[in-house]
Amino acid sequence: MFTIDQLSLQLPLYASWWKREWVTCLDNVSLAFATGEVHALVGASGAGKSLLAYAMMGLLPAHAHLTGQLYYQDALLGESLQRRLRGRELALIPQSLSALDPLVRTQRQVAWAAQRAGYSSAHAWQASQQSLDHYQLHGRAQQAYAHELSGGMARRVLTAMAHVSQAQLVIADEPTVGLDPHQRQRVLSAFRELADQGKTVILVTHDLRHALPIADRVTIMRNGKPVETASASAFQGQGSSLSSAYAQALWLALPDNDFSTHAGSQAQQTEQESTVA
Ligand SMILES: Nc1ncnc2c1ncn2[C@@H]1O[C@H](COP(=O)(O)OP(=O)(O)OP(=O)(O)O)[C@@H](O)[C@H]1O
Numbered sequence: 001m002f003t004i005d006q007l008s009l010q011l012p013l014y015a016s017w018w019k020r021e022w023v024t025c026l027d028n029v030s031l032a033f034a035t036g037e038v039h040a041l042v043g044a045s046g047a048g049k050s051l052l053a054y055a056m057m058g059l060l061p062a063h064a065h066l067t068g069q070l071y072y073q074d075a076l077l078g079e080s081l082q083r084r085l086r087g088r089e090l091a092l093i094p095q096s097l098s099a100l101d102p103l104v105r106t107q108r109q110v111a112w113a114a115q116r117a118g119y120s121s122a123h124a125w126q127a128s129q130q131s132l133d134h135y136q137l138h139g140r141a142q143q144a145y146a147h148e149l150s151g152g153m154a155r156r157v158l159t160a161m162a163h164v165s166q167a168q169l170v171i172a173d174e175p176t177v178g179l180d181p182h183q184r185q186r187v188l189s190a191f192r193e194l195a196d197q198g199k200t201v202i203l204v205t206h207d208l209r210h211a212l213p214i215a216d217r218v219t220i221m222r223n224g225k226p227v228e229t230a231s232a233s234a235f236q237g238q239g240s241s242l243s244s245a246y247a248q249a250l251w252l253a254l255p256d257n258d259f260s261t262h263a264g265s266q267a268q269q270t271e272q273e274s275t276v277a
């Protein structure tokens, strides 16, 4: 439903005020996202995940050098179509909390997002209430300004804004940073539900552990390039179904990996069986 074809991005880096160099931040990226999938985009800090999300949404800085093509539902996605679809068919949960308007109360911001997505103003208010409730932002949090919210609450407001838009494609950029395990679980389950309803969710994260339980597929990014796209089920045991050494290393480096190895899960299973018995 969304295809990235040979996308490259250069941005200027000012070594000093007179010396400008162009740095390649995305390097010939080709990827395809399917309807109904949660597709995790995983990589270390600086791998280019957020820039790829911005490129897909058409939100790069004006001076960016971008080459390659994007297609949304087989249509070539140019700037004007991106502008038209943004906030409607395409939604971004940005990594930066500064995306919230500091002068507008929480619920009004979510209601605006709903209106932009096509709700009438009366329905938008109701939808915003439901969406905020869904992410456990009740009462005072709904009437708060951005500076009165904790980091985790602000992130959930951004998630509620994307959710209320009913977009076909949701790109969630590090949506669980600052959330406690319970809230994280809630947000991740909501993404899984969206995908099960036929939406496409791109989950951008540096933490493979959070992505795997809900993802169908995982793309590992490194230095502006996708290293490998694999089914989430390939991340198991010693990672021998993974084709790249980097993806394997990322998998094996997980702290609780011992539990996820084949031997580990067998051991767990035996333990569970003996408990049940
Ligand atoms: N506006 C910009 N101008 C110049 N370089 C940039 C700009 N934004 C990002 N970069 C560079 O591009 C690279 C990729 O950045 P990006 O924010 O996409 O990484 P990321 O994978 O999202 O990392 P993180 O996990 O820390 O969010 C980094 O090296 C960064 O320094």
Ligand code: NI
Pocket (backbone or CB within 6 Å): 049, 050, 051, 095, 173
């Ligand atoms: Ni990022």
